Amino acid sequence: MASREPTSDDARVRKAPVISGSRTALDRSRLGLSVALYVTVFLFLTRASLSVAQAQPPGVDTASLSPTDSIAPPDAYPRPVPSVTAADAPNDNGGSVDVTWEKSPDDADGGKVRRYKIMRAEAVGGRPGEWTEVGDATAGATRLTDGNTQDDRDYFYKVVAVNSLIENGAARWRAVAESMVAGPVRSKAQWFDLRRVNALVGVTLLCSLLGYFITRARSGKALFIRKIAGLEAVDEAVGRATEMGRKIYYIPGISDMDNMQTIAGLTILGRVAEVAATHDTWLEVPVCRSMVMVTAKEVVKEAYSKVGRPDAFHEDQVHYLTDDQFGYAAAIDGMVMREKPATMFYMGEFFAESLILSETGNAAGAIQIAGTAAPAQLPFFIAACDYTLIGEELFAASAYLSKEPKLLGSLKGQDMGKALVLVAILAGIILESLGVVDFSTFFSIGE
Amino acid sequence: MSTRTKEILVVAIVAALFLIFYLRKVFGAPPVLFPGTVSILVVSVIGLSLLWILIRTLAGRYVERRVVFLYVGIAVTLPLFMTLSQKVSVAPEVQGVFSSFEKLSAGSKVLVSFDYDPPSAPELQPMAEACLYYCFEHDLKVIIMGLWPQGPMQANLALQKVLNDERISQKNLQYGVDYVNLGFQAGNEFVIQRMGSEFRSMFPADFRGTPYEEIPLVTNIRNFSNIDYSFNIGSGYPGTREWVQIAVDRYGLKLGAGNTAVQTTEMYPYLRAGQLAGIVGGMSGAAEFEFLTKWIGNATKFMLAQSVAHMIVISFVIIGNVAFFVGRRTRERKS
Amino acid sequence: MRRAVPLVITTIVGATFVIRYFIPHYPFNRLNDWFSDWFAIVAACAIVLGALNLMRISIQKVVRGKPAWGYSLVTIVAFLLITIVGLAAGREYRGPDTAFSWLYNNTYSPLSSSMFAILAFFVASASYRAFRARNLEATLLLLAAFFVMLGRVPVGYVLSSFMPDGYRLTDLAVWIMNVPNTAGQRAIMIGIALGIVSTSVRVIVGIERTYLGGD
Numbered sequence: 002m003a004s005r006e007p008t009s010d011d012a013r014v015r016k017a018p019v020i021s022g023s024r025t026a027l028d029r030s031r032l033g034l035s036v037a038l039y040v041t042v043f044l045f046l047t048r049a050s051l052s053v054a055q056a057q058p059p060g061v062d063t064a065s066l067s068p069t070d071s072i073a074p075p076d077a078y079p080r081p082v083p084s085v086t087a088a089d090a091p092n093d094n095g096g097s098v099d100v101t102w103e104k105s106p107d108d109a110d111g112g113k114v115r116r117y118k119i120m121r122a123e124a125v126g127g128r129p130g131e132w133t134e135v136g137d138a139t140a141g142a143t144r145l146t147d148g149n150t151q152d153d154r155d156y157f158y159k160v161v162a163v164n165s166l167i168e169n170g171a172a173r174w175r176a177v178a179e180s181m182v183a184g185p186v187r188s189k190a191q192w193f194d195l196r197r198v199n200a201l202v203g204v205t206l207l208c209s210l211l212g213y214f215i216t217r218a219r220s221g222k223a224l225f226i227r228k229i230a231g232l233e234a235v236d237e238a239v240g241r242a243t244e245m246g247r248k249i250y251y252i253p254g255i256s257d258m259d260n261m262q263t264i265a266g267l268t269i270l271g272r273v274a275e276v277a278a279t280h281d282t283w284l285e286v287p288v289c290r291s292m293v294m295v296t297a298k299e300v301v302k303e304a305y306s307k308v309g310r311p312d313a314f315h316e317d318q319v320h321y322l323t324d325d326q327f328g329y330a331a332a333i334d335g336m337v338m339r340e341k342p343a344t345m346f347y348m349g350e351f352f353a354e355s356l357i358l359s360e361t362g363n364a365a366g367a368i369q370i371a372g373t374a375a376p377a378q379l380p381f382f383i384a385a386c387d388y389t390l391i392g393e394e395l396f397a398a399s400a401y402l403s404k405e406p407k408l409l410g411s412l413k414g415q416d417m418g419k420a421l422v423l424v425a426i427l428a429g430i431i432l433e434s435l436g437v438v439d440f441s442t443f444f445s446i447g448e
Numbered sequence: 449m450s451t452r453t454k455e456i457l458v459v460a461i462v463a464a465l466f467l468i469f470y471l472r473k474v475f476g477a478p479p480v481l482f483p484g485t486v487s488i489l490v491v492s493v494i495g496l497s498l499l500w501i502l503i504r505t506l507a508g509r510y511v512e513r514r515v516v517f518l519y520v521g522i523a524v525t526l527p528l529f530m531t532l533s534q535k536v537s538v539a540p541e542v543q544g545v546f547s548s549f550e551k552l553s554a555g556s557k558v559l560v561s562f563d564y565d566p567p568s569a570p571e572l573q574p575m576a577e578a579c580l581y582y583c584f585e586h587d588l589k590v591i592i593m594g595l596w597p598q599g600p601m602q603a604n605l606a607l608q609k610v611l612n613d614e615r616i617s618q619k620n621l622q623y624g625v626d627y628v629n630l631g632f633q634a635g636n637e638f639v640i641q642r643m644g645s646e647f648r649s650m651f652p653a654d655f656r657g658t659p660y661e662e663i664p665l666v667t668n669i670r671n672f673s674n675i676d677y678s679f680n681i682g683s684g685y686p687g688t689r690e691w692v693q694i695a696v697d698r699y700g701l702k703l704g705a706g707n708t709a710v711q712t713t714e715m716y717p718y719l720r721a722g723q724l725a726g727i728v729g730g731m732s733g734a735a736e737f738e739f740l741t742k743w744i745g746n747a748t749k750f751m752l753a754q755s756v757a758h759m760i761v762i763s764f765v766i767i768g769n770v771a772f773f774v775g776r777r778t779r780e781r782k783s
Numbered sequence: 784m785r786r787a788v789p790l791v792i793t794t795i796v797g798a799t800f801v802i803r804y805f806i807p808h809y810p811f812n813r814l815n816d817w818f819s820d821w822f823a824i825v826a827a828c829a830i831v832l833g834a835l836n837l838m839r840i841s842i843q844k845v846v847r848g849k850p851a852w853g854y855s856l857v858t859i860v861a862f863l864l865i866t867i868v869g870l871a872a873g874r875e876y877r878g879p880d881t882a883f884s885w886l887y888n889n890t891y892s893p894l895s896s897s898m899f900a901i902l903a904f905f906v907a908s909a910s911y912r913a914f915r916a917r918n919l920e921a922t923l924l925l926l927a928a929f930f931v932m933l934g935r936v937p938v939g940y941v942l943s944s945f946m947p948d949g950y951r952l953t954d955l956a957v958w959i960m961n962v963p964n965t966a967g968q969r970a971i972m973i974g975i976a977l978g979i980v981s982t983s984v985r986v987i988v989g990i991e992r993t994y995l996g997g998d
Contacts, residue, residue, distance in 0.1 A: 094812040096645070115553060136674045139556055146673045148645050167554050167587065190808045197805050204801070207977075211984050256685075259822060261979045264986065264994050271993040291833030292826060296994060320840050321833035327567060327898035339851050352684050353567070353710065353899060360905040363912075364513075374975040376968055377710050384913035392971045393978030399993060407990045415981040422973055446697065513908040520907045534937035537953045566892040567899030601877070638819045709935075716965040717972065732935045755936040757903065762932055764911040765925070772915045 071166075073176035079113035079162045080106045081178035087158040087186040092197075095152040095190035101144040102180065105162040113164045113176070114140045121147060124155035124185045132159070150188045157184035199443055206421070211414035218410025226409060231370050231388035232401050236276060238368050242343035243280040249273070250342045252333065252358065253297060254349020254373070255289040255326055261396070262374050263293060266349035267300050268399040269372070273346060274304030278313055286319040287336070289329045294321045330354035334361040347371040347386070348395065351378045359385035372398060458518065480529050487530035491756070494522065498763045502770060508778065510771045516764050523760045527753040534751055536739045541719055544726025545704035546740040548677055549579075554587035556676040557669065559701075561691065562592060562599035562606075568683035568708050569602060574747035575706040575734040576602070576681050580610045582741040583627075584619065589665055590627040591675070593651065595639055595686045600631045600655050624654075624663045631655035637690040644672055644699040672699040677725075681706040692718045706733070790989045797987030838862065927963070931956045 082102040090097035100119055107113040119136045122129035135147045150156055160180045166173040218224055242249045251273060253266040270286065277284040286301065288294045298319040305314040322332045337345070338361065345362040347355070347369070355371075355378040362369045363385050371382035372390030382389045390398060393415070400408030425444070432440045449457075469480070482490065498519075501511055538546075552558070560579060564572045583590045592607075594600040607627070610616055621627060630651040633639045642650050647669055648660045660666060668674065678701050682688045688705040695701040702725060705715055709730025718724045728737045731754055734747035796818075803811040841855035868882045876883045916922040933939035934956020943951040985991035 092807055094807045094809055116555065134668060136668065136670060138673075139553060139676050144673075146671070148671045148673070192806060192808045194805055194807050201805055204980075207980055208984060211981060215990070257826060261982055265982055268991065268993040288833075290826075291829035291831075291836075294833055294836060295829065299995070300993065317840060321836045323837070324830070324833075325895070327895045331894075331898055335851075335854060353708075353902060356902055356905050356909060357898065360909055374978065376971045376975075377714050379971070381909065384909040393974040396975075396978030396982045399982075399991060403993075408985065411981050411985050411990065415977050418977050418980075419974065422977070513911065516908050516911050517904045520904050524903060535940060536937060537940040537951075539953070539957055541957075565895065567895045569896070634823060635819060638816055642816065713960065713964055714968055716960055717969050720961065720965050730935070751937060755938040757907075758932045758936050759938060761907050761910050762929055764907060765914045765928070768911040768914065769916055769925070772917075 071174040073164070073166075073174040077113060077164050077166075077174070077176040079108070079164050079176065079178050081162055082117070082160050082180040085158060085160050085180045085183040087156070087183040089186060089188045090146055090148075092191055092194040095188050096150055097146050097148045098150050098156060098158070098186055098188050099144060099146050100158050100160070100183070102160045104141065104143055105178070107164075108140050108162070112140070114162045115165055116140060116163045117142060117145075118161040118163055118177075119145050119147065120159050120161060122157045124157060127185070129157035129182060129184070137163075152188050152190065155185035155187050157182050158186070159183065197446055200446055207414070207418045210417045210421075211411050214414035214417065215407050215410035218406040218413070221406070224406075224409045224413050226397075226401060226412060229390065229394055229397070229401055231372065231390045231394070232398055234368075234370060234388050235273060235402065238344040238346075238370055239273070239276045239280055239282060241368055242277075243282045245343045247343035248283045248285050248340060249277055249344045249346070250333070250337065250362075250367075251284060251286045251346045252349070253286065253288060253293060254347075254351055255329060255354065256350040257290045258292045258296060260350050262350040263290075265374075265396050265399065266372075267293070267296055269346075269348045269395075269402065270297060271300045271304045272399070272402040274301045275308050278305040278308045278310040281310070281313060284318055285336075285342070287322050287329075287333055288319065289322065289324060289326075291321055294319055326352060326354055327357075330357045333358055337361050337365050337367070341365045342367050345369045347373070347382065348390075348398075349373065350375055351382075356381035356385060362386075455514075462521070481531055482529050484531055487532045490526055490530065491532075494519075494526075494756070494760070498760070498767070502763075502767050505767050505771045506774060508774060510775075511767070519760050519764070520757060523757040524753045527756050528749075530752060532752055534755065536735055536748070536751070538736045538740060539729075539733065541727045541729070542733050542736040542740070544719075544724075545679070545706075545728050546726070546737065548702065548704050548725040549582055549586075549588075549679075549741075552586070552588055552676055555589065557589045557591060557665075557674065558583055559591045559593070559672075559675045559678040560603070561678065561680045561682070562594040562603045563596050563680060563682035563684075563687045564602065564708075565596055565598040565683070566602070570746075570750070571708050571731050571734060572681050572683060572706060573602065573606060574731070574745040575728045575737050576606045577610055577745050578734065578738045578741045578743040578747075579679050579681075579706070580606055580627075581613065581616065581743040584610060584616045584621060585741075587626075591630065591666060591669070592628065593630040594632045595636060595690075597632050597634075600629055603629055604655075624658070625665055628663055628665050629655040630666075636686040637694055640686075640690055640694040641698075644695065646671055672701045675701060677702050677704070679704045679706065683708045683711060687711070688715055688718075688724075692723045696723045704728070706737075709733075786992065786995055789995055790992070794987055794989060797983070801987075834862075927959055931959055934959075 082105050085100065085102045087098055087100050090099045102117070105112075105114045117138045117140070118134050119138070120132045121135045122132045124130065135149065136145050138145050147156075147158070159182045162178045162180075163175060164177075165175040214224075239249060251270055253270060254260070254263050256263050258264070274284055284301065286297050288297055298316070301319055302311070302314050305311055322329050334357065337358075342362075342365065345359075345367045347358060348371070351358075351373050352375065355373070355375075359369055359371065359382055369386035370388045370390075371386040372395040373379065373382060374392050374395055376392070379389065379391055383391075397412050397415075400412045429441050429444075432438075472480070501515070505511070549558075560576070560583075562576065580590060582588075592600065592603045594603065607629070611621065619626075630647075631654060633650045635642075635650075639650050647666065651660055653659050654663060672678075672695055678691070678695065680688050680691045680703060682691075682705070688703075688707055688711070691701075691703055691705075696703050703723070704725045704727075705718075706728040707715055707730075709732075712727055712729030712733070715724060715727050715729075719727055728734060731747050731750055734745070735751045738745045738748050799814065800818075803814045806812075838859065841858045843849075844852045844855040845859065865883070865886060868886060869876045872878070872881045872883050875881065878884060910928075914921075914925050914928060916925050930952060933942065934952040934954075939952035939956065943953070946952075948954075982991065986994070
């Protein structure tokens with residue numbers, strides 16, 4: 002083997018002698034720097050893979066969006082939202098997560114943000130799995146509720162700010178910017194809705210007042226109830242029908258048994274039926290709902306039995322017409338114009354047919370007593386009827402007519418409740434005028 | 449002439465007029481329109497006849513209610529043939545609804561609930577058409593539903609009219625992409641409540657039977673949080689009140705309302721409390737909304753009839769009060 | 784027993800529904816849906832009772848020749864016609880070209896609209912008869928009605944266009960709707976709500992039993 006002349010490279014190699022089995026100080030520092038460099042790069046890449054928007058190349062379309070036929074101009078890309086928070090939606094039955102975010106700095110009138118897309122990924126091994134879109138919001142929005150989660154799973158969320166150019170209903174280009182990932186978060190159900198504490202306080206207070214006054218009434222204490230003209234006139238109205246030998250019509254409204262006004266109307270029907278049975282006057286009750294027919298029949302039958310006139314009751318007194326609002330009104334109008342009843346009662350929930358019925362009754366010459374808790378119909382009844390029970394007077398009628406102490410006591414409790422409401426309103430006016438707004442927020446329910 | 453004869457004569461004249469106009473329509477004759485001068489003349493004649501009734505009332509000869517009916521009939525029919533125009537003044541509550549629409553960007557999702565039936569259609573259909581026209585004109589996506597059985601059918605009628613407008617037909621809107629009719633669902637306010645969690649649970653398919661998941665427009669819509677704005681057109685129960693109490697209060701939905709004139713009075717507390725963005729009330733509200741959205745609809749045409757009808761009602765209220773005071777004075781003199 | 788069982792059911796269900804308003808957790812959050820479904824099922828079944836009652840009374844009137852039996856005959860014919868046509872069309876009975884749809888669009892819809900349109904005449908005659916300036920309150924009501932009626936139509940704007948902005952009839956009408964009307968509506972709504980609570984408590988606790996038939 003021929004030897005060669007030593008070169009300058011050989012000299013460079015010889016200048017750094019390698020001592021096997023140990024390291025020099027220089028090598029340690031180099032190693033340290035290398036390790037530091039590798040760790041830094043690794044962390045940087047890891048953070049980038051957790052969707053740091055700045056590290057992501059712009060224009061990555063992670064949303065499930067339809068393809069566009071142009072690429073967005075470079076200055077179209079919005080800045081991402083600075084922060085995203087995901088938390089279990091409170092006061093619900095689970096299955097919901099509230100996602101809130103700060104607006105993108107480019108979210109302003111004429112800015113670069115048109116919409117926000119909210120993305121969700123289920124946790125897989127503690128890390129976000131596949132991302133899917135769960136909702137979108139217009140520019141300016143800062144929250145969205147994902148109502149489609151399962152309580153036994155963890156989720157991650159991120160918000161994508163979207164800028165796009167829409168022409169003829171299609172997106173020409175789209176520029177997006179992703180936020181940081183928020184999570185993991187898990188939804189769960191709550192056992193008490195904290196937003197309704199004030200309602201609980203109000204209900205408890207009102208029921209306590211009712212209970213107190215009912216108890217007080219049962220003890221024999223006399224209670225003053227002001228006169229209600231419409232109810233005072235019931236006997237007179239029934240008597241008029243008896244004298245004229247004509248019918249009484251009782252219309253219990255057009256709502257079904259799930260409406261409190263209908264129940265109040267049927268309660269009054271019982272009292273009116275007792276008076277009609279006593280006077281031996283024909284009471285006709287055309288109804289709009291089948292279940293109301295069944296209940297009204299029982300009420301009238303019992304009323305007749307109570308006054309000792311079960312033989313005077315006829316099955317056909319209470320009959321069904323139709324569920325349709327105007328069909329019902331037309332049928333009653335026809336019957337009223339043909340039979341010309343002497344007395345008409347309208348007690349229950351009414352809508353547009355209220356004036357049709359009451360004007361026809363007026364044209365037929367009947368004395369009319371109405372009662373409804375539908376505020377829009379009260380003016381029509383007041384204009385067309387002789388007596389009108391306004392709002393809560395309808396619910397007070399049962400107690401008023403029966404004069405039973407327990408029922409009268411509940412009226413008193415209701416009035417006390419109204420007094421408390423008045424005090425609260427006055428207090429609210431004063432405090433709001435002085436700028437103390439927390440008082441009124443106590444009465445709001447919900448977010 | 450006896451009263452019976454007068455009654456028969458009036459009925460015969462009205463029936464003859466209706467027959468003439470119906471036959472004209474059947475045979476394709478052009479609609480009758482009074483020139484401006486004739487219109488003013490007709491209004492003047494009506495005014496003078498009311499003055500004559502007032503004079504008669506002062507003389508103690510009162511009119512009966514059937515004369516009132518006759519005048520109301522004239523007030524709502526004759527203006528349909530007149531060519532008088534009126535300036536529309538927009539109320540703040542109608543402006544509130546329109547401003548909410550204006551703030552929406554293209555692609556925003558608007559939920560329109562049709563909660564009325566044919567009897568309320570004269571008041572509510574024009575505002576529904578104006579709403580749909582504005583949405584389609586500005587590339588807003590429309591999701592239609594109804595809590596009344598006839599609601600979605602009314603929606604289809606409105607869609608048919610708006611989509612045939614030449615300004616909209618050029619856009620070639622696609623069902624399922626630009627708009628969808630989810631149909632009717634029974635359950636009243638419980639439907640709204642369940643929609644707060646999941647639309648699909650209440651509308652598994654649309655009006656045509658297409659499964660919810662296969663409709664591109666609503667695939668990504670879970671609940672109210674995915675809706676940018678809602679416009680409820682209602683005339684009773686269930687209606688705007690239920691939407692406010694559930695969708696607005698519990699789920700924070702932005703809501704505007706379109707109601708009949710009678711129901712509008714009940715909605716003002718919600719408007720004042722900020723729960724409603726605005727109210728389009730009755731036909732006058734619909735006319736104002738048409739003006740803002742630049743939709744040429746029936747409400748604007750019918751406003752003249754409403755104006756004349758209001759004037760006639762006011763006139764008869766005055767006449768009635770005159771009759772009341774004259775009668776009281778006569779009784780006082782006699783006693 | 785006949786009355787005790789319904790009362791117990793009413794008390795338990797009523798109390799449960801009051802409590803469930805405050806508890807969002809399952810099953811309380813679903814109670815509303817379940818009960819509304821059950822109510823809809825019961826109401827749907829109950830409609831048969833109503834329909835049979837209507838038919839029985841109408842047929843009796845026709846057979847016995849009672850006064851106005853002709854209207855009952857129309858009722859029977861219309862009921863049978865719409866039922867048969869609807870059933871014959873099957874599930875697509877609401878489709879655009881079905882006979883049911885034709886009947887709906889050409890009979891039911893115009894009839895309903897006509898009944899609603901009658902309101903215009905009745906409003907006028909009720910106003911003519913009822914709006915009397917008997918005393919101060921009635922006069923104020925009358926004036927408010929005038930301003931709102933004029934302010935809601937373009938005629939009001941024309942009549943007051945010479946007034947400065949904010950003082951026209953339209954502005955006055957808006958003020959009346961926003962302030963006095965809203966105040967009155969709120970007061971009535973509060974009273975009604977309290978009345979409903981009171982009646983509901985009476986029904987739930989069992990003090991109010993008239994709706995069951997007797998005390």
